[in-house]
Amino acid sequence: MKDTSNIAGPVVEARGLGLTFQTGDGPVHALKDVNLTIERGEFVSFIGPSGCGKTTFLRAVAALEYPTEGTLTVNGMTPEDARKSRAYGYVFQAAGLYPWRTIAGNIRLPLEIMGFSKAEQESRVNNVLQLVDLEGFGKKFPWQLSGGMQQRASIARALAFDADILLMDEPFGALDEIARDRLNEELLKLWARTGKTIGFVTHSIPEAVYLSTRIVVMSPRPGRITDVIDSPLPKERPLDIRDSREFIEIAHRVREGLRAGHSYEE
């Protein structure tokens, strides 16, 4: 696995990025003229209503979709080369664990595919279970875990092979608010410990403002960036910071950005 942690330059660079889907009803401009640079170690949230292109952008970075215009580089390479060099881990909205494998077995899945030795697999699984606070649950099966725990296992799986980019597509969307709060806190601690670059797609304004160093506000038809907000909040954030004045101001600015992109209109 290539060690990309000392590659200079931005982690993700998009210039004039456009993605148009050709559907039966005509072309859908999922992304249009997107310019964005993500530096190493940032926590960038993408927020916007359905159809604004945030998931499409994340998938383009992951080389799961291919842009039709503009340029996109990840770690200085094409997204496909970045995928081949296993530069990122992806977390979906559903945990998507295999029911026929234990939690440890599920975390081992990418390690088996990428050819790590058995001893390596063992130690990585243990490390990463510790990281997400699921120690002792390695031998359990997914149905024995709650939704929140399954999602933590999914995050552990994405961290197992030391990719320095973590792409998360509404990972906590299916969970209740209390589990969400807890996982938000844990994610921030994880980020502080590992120093990864995180791209996080969400529907929730408080979540975006709480977690990120930068918030990218997007709007639909065509999918574009309406605002990029650099968060002045300190890196150490207790949950209570959500009642502070700065927090509310940033949330307000996000909402303004959404309104400007006509996100609140039909």
Place this chain on the structure above:
Amino acid sequence: MKALLPILTVLSVIVALWYAAAVWMNAQWERDQAARAGTEVTFAQLLPLTMSQDRPVLPAPHQVAVGLWDGLAGQAITSKRSLVYHAWVTLSATLLGFAIGTTAGILLAVGIVHNRAMDLSVMPWAIASQTIPILAIAPMIIVVLNSVGVSGLLPKAVISAYLSFFPVVVGMVKGLRSPDAMQLDLLQTYHASRAATFWKLRLPTSMPYLFTSLKVGIAAALVGAIVGELPTGAVAGLGARLLSGSYYGQTVQIWAALFVAAFAAAALVAVIGAVQQVTLRRMGMAR
């Protein structure tokens, strides 16, 4: 246990209807016999007579039961009149044919899912192969194979395989294609090869579909083995018993062989069902 009472009720009704039908269908012969002897036969006399004929049109349940008992327990297992022997002959062809058919079915399914050319070309042929009446093909297969020196177990197994590969192909193609887009995307993010995707994702998710197909397939294989025994002027096997019973008018023999075939099919499907339960429970996919 709660299901026991309804099951017994339904069974009793069926047996009662069977007795009534036996009386009704065998009565004509009794009346003809009586007319020949110049006498009349009353209903009260009809009742016992119709249920104990040598060659009834419809054997009564107890006659079939006696025939079954005689065939299963009353003969030496190796004798030509033992239903156990005949059942084993049919079952051995069934199991061999089932193994061949299942293997062929799985290999075809893997090919169809991974190769576009096979995807477009194999299915129509597979479907067409099943629309030809098996009773027409079976003699051809047996004659052709006999002429190249292959006789006995293998031709029957080929017919069984012929009937059982199709459900396996259909079920496995569906099963191998069952993983959703998210799961396939996940493996793409690991840059997994097609082989890795197959072994780690497609094959395990296709297990429920496989077992369903196996249940259909094994019943079809049994039918194939029995049909395969009919053309050769049958010597051994349940199909042979059915055939010789119909040549010599031994209806009790026919029904006894029929019941053994039915029990065998039920037992085979039950065994697969048990394996299915155990396997799927261990894989966390039990419904």
